[in-house]
Amino acid sequence: MSVWRGSAVRAWTISALIAASAPAMAREFVDSKSPDGKFALRVSRENQQPYRQNTAIVDSKTRKPVLNLDTNQVFDPEAKLVWSSDSQWVAYLTKIDEETESSATRVFVRNGSSFDEIKLPELPSPKIPGQAPSSEKRSTRIKPVHWSKPGSLDLEYEIITESGWRGATKLAVQFDRQQPASIVKAEPETMSIVDYFLRLPKDALETPAREWLQNCGVIDKQNGYMRCTGDGAQPNFEIALFRYRDPARGGLLALCSGELEGDDSVTLDFFELGADGRMSKSPRQIFPIGDRWSSGEYESKYEDFQFDLPRHGRTVLVRSHKSGKVLRKFTWTGEKFVEQRDAASN
Numbered sequence: 001m002s003v004w005r006g007s008a009v010r011a012w013t014i015s016a017l018i019a020a021s022a023p024a025m026a027r028e029f030v031d032s033k034s035p036d037g038k039f040a041l042r043v044s045r046e047n048q049q050p051y052r053q054n055t056a057i058v059d060s061k062t063r064k065p066v067l068n069l070d071t072n073q074v075f076d077p078e079a080k081l082v083w084s085s086d087s088q089w090v091a092y093l094t095k096i097d098e099e100t101e102s103s104a105t106r107v108f109v110r111n112g113s114s115f116d117e118i119k120l121p122e123l124p125s126p127k128i129p130g131q132a133p134s135s136e137k138r139s140t141r142i143k144p145v146h147w148s149k150p151g152s153l154d155l156e157y158e159i160i161t162e163s164g165w166r167g168a169t170k171l172a173v174q175f176d177r178q179q180p181a182s183i184v185k186a187e188p189e190t191m192s193i194v195d196y197f198l199r200l201p202k203d204a205l206e207t208p209a210r211e212w213l214q215n216c217g218v219i220d221k222q223n224g225y226m227r228c229t230g231d232g233a234q235p236n237f238e239i240a241l242f243r244y245r246d247p248a249r250g251g252l253l254a255l256c257s258g259e260l261e262g263d264d265s266v267t268l269d270f271f272e273l274g275a276d277g278r279m280s281k282s283p284r285q286i287f288p289i290g291d292r293w294s295s296g297e298y299e300s301k302y303e304d305f306q307f308d309l310p311r312h313g314r315t316v317l318v319r320s321h322k323s324g325k326v327l328r329k330f331t332w333t334g335e336k337f338v339e340q341r342d343a344a345s346n
Helices: 005-021 193-198 209-215
Strands: 027-031 039-045 053-059 065-073 080-083 089-097 102-111 114-118 138-149 152-161 166-174 182-188 216-220 225-228 237-243 251-257 267-273 279-281 305-308 315-320 326-332 337-340
Touching (some): 065 114, 080 138, 166 193, 193 225
Antiparallel strands (some): 053 065, 080 089, 089 102, 138 152, 225 237, 237 251, 251 267, 267 279, 305 315, 326 337
16 A cells, blocks of 8 residues: 555545536536636536546637647646746646656746746755755655746756654756756755654654645645645644754644634644654643643633634734634744733623
């Protein structure tokens, strides 16, 4: 059985929901329209397992293909186009290996009414933390970030191992219609909220953290925030990273989740880096007030509390579930959470 089965199950669940509400014919949609409005990505997907799909760059008005991209491809909800501001250059993100959830980027330049492909140069492989076993399966993702200017593409090249170790490199690649593409800049990515998230203990979520990345609608590495959609066994959850004043201590990761078939955002757990480089659960007393289950048993005195983790700033809000009113505020100082006494507000 594949070690990546959790991701496949979630992908299957999403596909099954689509199929259940769709007509008998293959589902088709158009996305990733170019800035000038002339082109877009068309995805045609089967309604039955394995939900394979065909993709093409099409004329956005007629939906007629100008360039076929993939035929009979594996289910790929992340397939998209990233356009340059002048609509002359486009990067295509596509899955290349279903078992390891690996993906890659192809680059095209406009040529009249169609597009020509330009190959990426050989990219330097990211450095993986030394704790990662060399025999582990690895997911490789080369993702287009944005075009800093026409012909200049920023990429993120990341490798994630089966046990959650991650290495990533930020790259800037220059493309030319007449010359081979070249790497302008390559620098290792500093440890982000994604790295902390991937190192969570196996029992922190319903399945290992790496299997949830494709369910995270918001991954804001700059501000240290993630928001992810759960499934039948895992409630929705959000993650926030609170960095210590001492860089050597790394960060404190907060995990806020709901209850199955119940209320959202009612429990808080905290995790810190250990000497082995993995995350371990911190004592719940690190936060000044408890939640419904923080003592190990249900506590009714906290049943009206819901928690909002910050995407911006360092303040956690405690709201009334019934009224939505902010009851209390706690701000991270770089060492601990301190209550703001002027918290009572809407």
